[in-house]
Amino acid sequence: MAARRAVLAIAAKDILTWFRTPSAILASLLPPVAFLLIIFVVAGAVGRNPVALVVEDNGPQAQRLVSILEDSDAFRVQRASHDEATHLLDTLQVAAVITVPASFDDDFRAHRPDPVSVQINNLNLDFTNDLRRSVPAAITGFYAGQPDTPVMVGVAESDLRPHDVELVQFELVPILVLLLTIMGIVNGGLATAREFEELTIKALLLSPISRGTLIAGKILACWVTTMLVAAVVLVLSFVFGVLRPAGWYWLPALAAIGLIALAGAGLGTALGGALRRFSAVAGVGINLSIYLFFLSGGISVAAFLPEWIQDIVHFTPTFYGVDALEAAIFYQSADNLVRDLAVLLVTAVVGLGLGIMSLRRRLVEV
Template sequence: MSLRHDLRVIRAVAATDIRLTLREPLFAIIGVLIPINFLLLFLLFAISGGQAPIAVVMNDHGPLAERFVQAMDGAHSFIIHTASAADAEREIRSGSIVAVVTVPQEFDAALAARARIEIPVEVNNLNVDFTNDIRRAVPLSITSFYADAFPDQVVVTARESDVQAQDTGYIPYLAVSIMVAGLMLASQLQGSVNTARDYELGTIKELALAPVSRLTIGVGKVLGAAVLAAASALLLLAVVVLFIGVRPLHPLEVLGFGLLILAAFLALGVLVGTLVRRRQQAIPLSIAAVLPLFFLSGPFGPANWLGAIPGGIAAISPLTYAIAAFQHAFHGYQTAPQGLAVDAIVLAAFSLAAIGCAALVFGRRGARH
């Protein structure tokens, strides 16, 4: 009988939250659109910073010159287009490209004669990241080209042994990490906004005086916020799968870990909303909490690569385990040493702890309100 009563209370609290949200659609729309904007802005940042745009001036169109440009393209560090010397100079002066690489005249003839060749590289060194990419990738392209064109003359070569079964692009890898952060943001926004609204409207008094368990109220509020958070999650997933083209290798893992992430950060949102008690404060606080956790949780690569202190911080961030789990679900990568079972245990434990804290704080704050 007690279980049936608790389930009715959970259903009633969830239904009330959903009904109130539908009466004020502005906050619901904010909760759905902010995570999508978060995803798109970070992807635009990644696209603009992934590869350096350069112009190649072809003063020799021989087969070796063409193979050299192909070696540059194979370095995966450039966005290459050919241009005349005048056009290339105009582009680098206007800031639309990072470098101009000039293939000199008699390139093929000089190589055939084993003469020394200098390849002019003009660099716009305004951006140190792009500049360093150019400085590393051009010599690498030259070495790769020479080893391919004259294998008998290059006696030292690298032999690569891949840890992962397949490569993945920078954008597909980062898109999965950003999607996890978007799920966290959507869940935390909905949970915090719905809870803060109870304090603004005064419905907290009714909940605090009701003869029901605070844990039951907390679960009901998490489920109510979960409806809109799930809508935002589906929209994020659609953008990643349909528009970016990243399809999960293990769909059931996406579902399972997605539900764990939603539960964990919905509960955390309820806790935040209980503490601040104002929607205008809950929204910026939720956004501010996501950004540092995102960068400290290994979105660009395994968290172990961050170094001792950032890696130690990442070890206590639930977002670290969520990102590792989703990278395996989408790409099949094991990016963390702890394994999927530990990822699931950590996220489940965090969810239970957040729900418990939210129920405890919710009861104390409600009793004093």
């Protein structure tokens, strides 16, 4: 009973210290927030391309093509005159100018070549290729709706997943795992390093508690703090409808989050015991967490990366955390949940073992 009270007292002290230390809060929260902002900016840049649409024909066929272009998922269409469109293209406000010529309907009825001109700002190949694919696709859609269409080939799409996931929404899961990792590694490491740097570790060792109790309190504090921050993120994500597991899939999602946080707490404690300096722990912990973020699919789908990177990814525990959370939150799939949770459980055990051994060794040296 006394040992349990001591563990809770040490944990409560560390939790309150974290909330009262702006530098620790910034070190834990700033990288995930920064990556979230980057994802928002990138998503806006690689989504629907802004184009200016010049319509010189008011005929029904021209208007039908215009409607297809405006409803396309590939464009953000802005109607403009010829001069306005030229100005928008020259000032980089649009990526291309699409012009429906004045003779469009007449040429269509006469079965004459009916070119729709596209002036592209080929600033980089990514934008250029998007436009080169999207405009012909819109024209193909236009002809597919004609009763005498010359396009006899259609596309029968079959989706592997039950629904589409927006890019920003998809990237929230790796960012959540980054948050858990940084909160565990950096917060756990800072809480441990602070005791050595400020020499309060000697006072703790002189108190009537065992080293095991002290270590358990440090790890528990880090895990609870991480889970509190994760709870706030999950509640906000649920309210806004961006991360919302359905039915029983809340259970594996929470299990994955808890195991990632526990592994991070153990590794953070190990790092703090090894380095014993606030600045060193923050630098190493943040960099390590960011490397794990990228290897777990932080800015891309890991399965689409080069083969040699995929070989490394499969030895990265956070990859399995991202996979488990994506399956539970987005797709309600249990295909790899057992494997993913098993890897996270082993990682948590290893992390705790490293934290206990590292801190116990340092305590003996004090």
